Amino acid sequence: MSQSRTASDVLDRDFLEIRSKILDLAASLDRLDRASNRDRIENDPRLAQCRTAIETLLQSEANRAEAVQLLFSDPYQTDWRQHLPVAPRMK
Numbered sequence: 001m002s003q004s005r006t007a008s009d010v011l012d013r014d015f016l017e018i019r020s021k022i023l024d025l026a027a028s029l030d031r032l033d034r035a036s037n038r039d040r041i042e043n044d045p046r047l048a049q050c051r052t053a054i055e056t057l058l059q060s061e062a063n064r065a066e067a068v069q070l071l072f073s074d075p076y077q078t079d080w081r082q083h084l085p086v087a088p089r090m091k
Contacts, residue, residue, distance in 0.1 A: 025054075 005013075032038065032047075041047050053068045077083065 032041070035041075049071055053071055056064055056067050056071065
């Protein structure tokens with residue numbers, strides 16, 4: 001029977017990786033801020049998605065990973081094969 005880890009265990013194991021990812025994100029945001037054409041991306045939907053994702057990360061609710069994944073995902077379409085260049089399934 002497996003035991004769930006404590007929050008302290010998770011932090012002990014994952015802190016350096018979390019820290020690294022946060023630093024990488026901060027560096028990317030800094031590069032955007034320093035870019036010469038920053039005004040051109042202010043209304044870019046990708047930037048809005050990134051901002052919403054960061055706000056989602058700051059919430060203390062469970063399932064943040066799912067919320068962020070859904071934010072960056074297209075809604076499911078039952079006729080997706082007609083919209084994407086996918087070869088027919090071989091029988």
